[in-house]
Amino acid sequence: MLLERIAQQINAIDFDVIDRIAYRAFVQTTKSIYEANHRPTKEKGDPKIGGHPAACSSSIQILSALHLVVRQPGDYVCCKPHAAPADHALQLQLGLYRDHVRNTWMSDEEAKHVMYRLRQFPEGKDQPVLQSYHAESDPDSHNWLPSGSVGIPPVVSQYQALAYRYAEDHGLEVPKEAHFWSLVGDSEFREGSLMEAMPDAAERELGNVTWIIDYNRQNLDGTRIPNYRSMNGTDADRIERTAIANGWEVIQVRHGKLRRESFKRRGGARLKSVLENQFSDYEFQMFLWRRRGDLSRARLIELDPALKPLLADYSDDQVQAIFADLGGHDVQAMAEALLASRRDTTRPTIIIAHTAKGWGLEMYAAPGNHSALPGDEEMKRLIAQAGLTEEDPFALFAAETPEAKYLAKRREELREGIESQLTLRDRNLEKVRQEIASAGSIIPESLDIDLTMFPMVHTQWMWGQLAAKLVRLGNEQERSKPGAPPLTDRDKMWATMADLILTMAPDVGTSTNVNPSMNEKIYGPSPSAVLRDTLVIKESGRPDLNPSEAAWTRHIRFEIAEANCMSAAGSFGKMYHHVGIPFLPMMTVYDFFIKRALDQFFYNLYWKSGFICIGTPSGVTLSPEGAQHSWKSDIQIPNLVTWEPAYAKELDWIVSDAVKRHFTGDNIARQGVLVRCVTRSIQQSEFLQRLRRSKKYKLGLQEGQKLTIEENPRPGAVREDLVETMSDKEIFDLVRRDVLEGGYRLIDYRGYDDYEPGDNVVHLFAMGSLVTEAIRASDRLYKEGIYANVIVVTSQDLLLGNLAHENGYEHLRKNLHITGDLHVSRFEVGGGVHRVANRRIPIVSASDGEPGLLDNIGSIVGVKQVPLAVRHFSKCGRPAEVFHYQEIDHEALYEAAHRVLRFAADEGVRIR
Numbered sequence: 001m002l003l004e005r006i007a008q009q010i011n012a013i014d015f016d017v018i019d020r021i022a023y024r025a026f027v028q029t030t031k032s033i034y035e036a037n038h039r040p041t042k043e044k045g046d047p048k049i050g051g052h053p054a055a056c057s058s059s060i061q062i063l064s065a066l067h068l069v070v071r072q073p074g075d076y077v078c079c080k081p082h083a084a085p086a087d088h089a090l091q092l093q094l095g096l097y098r099d100h101v102r103n104t105w106m107s108d109e110e111a112k113h114v115m116y117r118l119r120q121f122p123e124g125k126d127q128p129v130l131q132s133y134h135a136e137s138d139p140d141s142h143n144w145l146p147s148g149s150v151g152i153p154p155v156v157s158q159y160q161a162l163a164y165r166y167a168e169d170h171g172l173e174v175p176k177e178a179h180f181w182s183l184v185g186d187s188e189f190r191e192g193s194l195m196e197a198m199p200d201a202a203e204r205e206l207g208n209v210t211w212i213i214d215y216n217r218q219n220l221d222g223t224r225i226p227n228y229r230s231m232n233g234t235d236a237d238r239i240e241r242t243a244i245a246n247g248w249e250v251i252q253v254r255h256g257k258l259r260r261e262s263f264k265r266r267g268g269a270r271l272k273s274v275l276e277n278q279f280s281d282y283e284f285q286m287f288l289w290r291r292r293g294d295l296s297r298a299r300l301i302e303l304d305p306a307l308k309p310l311l312a313d314y315s316d317d318q319v320q321a322i323f324a325d326l327g328g329h330d331v332q333a334m335a336e337a338l339l340a341s342r343r344d345t346t347r348p349t350i351i352i353a354h355t356a357k358g359w360g361l362e363m364y365a366a367p368g369n370h371s372a373l374p375g376d377e378e379m380k381r382l383i384a385q386a387g388l389t390e391e392d393p394f395a396l397f398a399a400e401t402p403e404a405k406y407l408a409k410r411r412e413e414l415r416e417g418i419e420s421q422l423t424l425r426d427r428n429l430e431k432v433r434q435e436i437a438s439a440g441s442i443i444p445e446s447l448d449i450d451l452t453m454f455p456m457v458h459t460q461w462m463w464g465q466l467a468a469k470l471v472r473l474g475n476e477q478e479r480s481k482p483g484a485p486p487l488t489d490r491d492k493m494w495a496t497m498a499d500l501i502l503t504m505a506p507d508v509g510t511s512t513n514v515n516p517s518m519n520e521k522i523y524g525p526s527p528s529a530v531l532r533d534t535l536v537i538k539e540s541g542r543p544d545l546n547p548s549e550a551a552w553t554r555h556i557r558f559e560i561a562e563a564n565c566m567s568a569a570g571s572f573g574k575m576y577h578h579v580g581i582p583f584l585p586m587m588t589v590y591d592f593f594i595k596r597a598l599d600q601f602f603y604n605l606y607w608k609s610g611f612i613c614i615g616t617p618s619g620v621t622l623s624p625e626g627a628q629h630s631w632k633s634d635i636q637i638p639n640l641v642t643w644e645p646a647y648a649k650e651l652d653w654i655v656s657d658a659v660k661r662h663f664t665g666d667n668i669a670r671q672g673v674l675v676r677c678v679t680r681s682i683q684q685s686e687f688l689q690r691l692r693r694s695k696k697y698k699l700g701l702q703e704g705q706k707l708t709i710e711e712n713p714r715p716g717a718v719r720e721d722l723v724e725t726m727s728d729k730e731i732f733d734l735v736r737r738d739v740l741e742g743g744y745r746l747i748d749y750r751g752y753d754d755y756e757p758g759d760n761v762v763h764l765f766a767m768g769s770l771v772t773e774a775i776r777a778s779d780r781l782y783k784e785g786i787y788a789n790v791i792v793v794t795s796q797d798l799l800l801g802n803l804a805h806e807n808g809y810e811h812l813r814k815n816l817h818i819t820g821d822l823h824v825s826r827f828e829v830g831g832g833v834h835r836v837a838n839r840r841i842p843i844v845s846a847s848d849g850e851p852g853l854l855d856n857i858g859s860i861v862g863v864k865q866v867p868l869a870v871r872h873f874s875k876c877g878r879p880a881e882v883f884h885y886q887e888i889d890h891e892a893l894y895e896a897a898h899r900v901l902r903f904a905a906d907e908g909v910r911i912r
Helices: 002-012 017-037 053-058 062-071 081-094 108-119 153-167 190-201 235-245 257-263 270-276 280-291 291-304 305-312 316-323 331-340 378-386 401-441 457-475 489-498 528-537 562-573 575-579 591-606 648-664 685-692 728-741 768-782 802-806 810-815 857-861 881-884 890-907
Strands: 076-080 180-185 209-215 251-252 349-354 501-506 555-558 584-588 611-616 639-642 672-676 707-708 717-719 743-747 761-767 785-794 822-830 832-839 844-847 866-867
Touching: 002 062, 002 331, 002 802, 017 081, 017 108, 017 331, 017 378, 017 401, 053 062, 053 081, 053 305, 053 890, 062 081, 062 209, 062 331, 062 401, 062 639, 062 685, 076 081, 076 153, 081 108, 081 401, 081 844, 153 190, 153 209, 153 562, 153 575, 153 591, 180 251, 190 235, 190 457, 190 562, 209 235, 235 251, 235 349, 251 844, 270 291, 270 305, 280 291, 291 305, 291 316, 316 591, 331 349, 378 648, 401 489, 401 611, 457 489, 457 501, 489 648, 501 562, 555 562, 562 575, 562 584, 562 591, 562 611, 562 672, 584 591, 584 648, 591 611, 591 685, 591 802, 648 672, 685 728, 685 743, 728 810, 743 768, 761 768, 768 844, 768 881, 768 890, 810 857, 822 857, 844 857, 844 890, 857 866, 866 890, 881 890
Parallel strands: 076 180, 180 209, 209 349, 251 349, 501 555, 501 584, 584 611, 611 672, 639 672, 707 717, 761 785, 761 844, 844 866
Antiparallel strands: 743 785, 822 832
């Protein structure tokens, strides 16, 4: 029904009206960029404001056909970055500027003023401006995807379509028949991210995805020169062959109305063949640029002498007009192509729209026009040609004109649909909130994984247990299987949230311990039922990976394509914002290969998507894999919190807290969650054993009484194991708070006999697997009379990074009491002469990653620090061997502690 309705609308449209709207939008686009570059506030030495009128003009008719004719309110759009001003001009004409603060539509006058503020820093907190590229803060951002990174938004759009389908197949409500449009530059189409994503869209049968290639044969540096000989044709031909090979439908929009009329005449078929098959991209572009009908005529006849009679009927100007009449500048042709791309519901479509960069400008087709700007006189001429004035260049059409009447009808249709989607979003969110509240007023702090039978485990194993439980709790089919344990009251509190959790992995699901989440739960088009049932495709001991679109599926499987998986995680995680469905995707990826998807990772965080990324295995603990797989980078990006737990219990608290924050909305500035796990097992009982020794958890100590580990305490001291200790639950309740703040004291000698800060005390900071090395170093140092506290860093971001900076490193300074305080002591140097020493507690840190992970502790508190970190490409070997090679093992920690204590002892005080 929708397609028929759109087709009827197209047939009824007077496209001369649409052309006039498109032209006014083109001029207003150019004026907006012109204004950005002529502000009186610019200071000498400021960088250029820039703008891309040529890139906007090449796509103005494409975008006009999309926004003015074909796009529906529930559709999504992402656009090549440099065309953003064109989109803004069209949304101005459509009246789709919205005040995000008041949550109302802007008046025409308010919207016109925004057009003056392209690339302007807002004067007030809530002043609406237009960013350089599409951004959520733009007043016309409804169902737009941010576009700053070329090659990323079209892929995100593709996976947004997958998220919609997943939601529908799982019984959730989303806008019906939504389509996902992407305008892609022809140079952008060389981005590897697009090539990687293409087969996936076809295999998943995403027929509601359309990529539109703005094929203007130019890029930033100049005219593109693809090799016509080696590719056996133009780049448009290569794109078509590539798309078809990857399962996409292709529509070429090559010719405008003038050309199509000339093709109907005798010899017209030969002219069509020459234009399509005889010109290389570079040659065609040069003839466009020259704008000489006599030269174009001569070349056409040279390529096919039989064209001479046909061309004789046209003047040189007419020949050039036909030569330059590209289909991407024909709004009606584009509208018909866009409609056609919606027809196949199982195959994605690529539309190759042939255009000229700089259309309508003096810089038309010029090789270096990418960042060129029109001059004053040209701008005045354009404004006059569009029927505008210098006093009101962003005027709308007068109320009684055909253009205004058409826009008013279109505005009403789009606004009504947008309001309906916003209502749906609120309704979906409220439904989820009520379901969570009905299960219990308090969300549990743990998923209660029983570790009693698993004394030696690693965090990657624990992640698999957590993921499996979450999927089980949210999956009715899993809960109803014979032998499945009944849900406890605590389990029921998780169920609603767990129902919206899914896992995904780029071909590493089995090797990152999410087998239970995958087994019989792969989401995707089903294979042949005959093969599945006849051959009984099931391997004992391995997960059943046959996909299905049933409501109980919970895992999305990818090939070795980290970038695709990362974009999908971001797209699913953004459904919270778009339609009120707070999906929480949990993606596993080999930590080292996050770098392959770092652009996509940044994009997810930029647009504030909510997701959990498990990078595992991480660091040089993956030592058998050697040098290639062992580098862990310091990643600090806004909207991200990074975790690296040491013990399984920490991971349980961390994941539970991340889930809770996502569903309660308490995740501002930390919507993205990166958890780094390892495959190096450690003794889990050590966690509680070491905590019990701390004075913090002791009960009934007398005033001034000191603790000791020694068998024969000195007077005034008592063996710590003889002092009553808090219950395990009470200890865990306290330490859990520290874990979730970014770090905790695992070994804490404060309150111990002979503990003398400024003399025999050092802080050892360790993260992840290196906690075991810090414990061994601390024990060895204790035997020498040195008290080495072990502070476990669970989150560098919360303890030392961006998130800690926001509160002045409060947890580090106040809760963990890591300070730069001077400790004054007096000692005799002989002959009754005394000296005063002022010393601080020095720091040694150790991270299984690059130095930037932990190297700033000393600078924060103002003490000497020695950071131990991975500084070389690694080698194959056991973790102990590689730790020693990288100088991050217990021996290196021990030696560094002595070194930093010597430095502290030698620190002098100069009095003036």
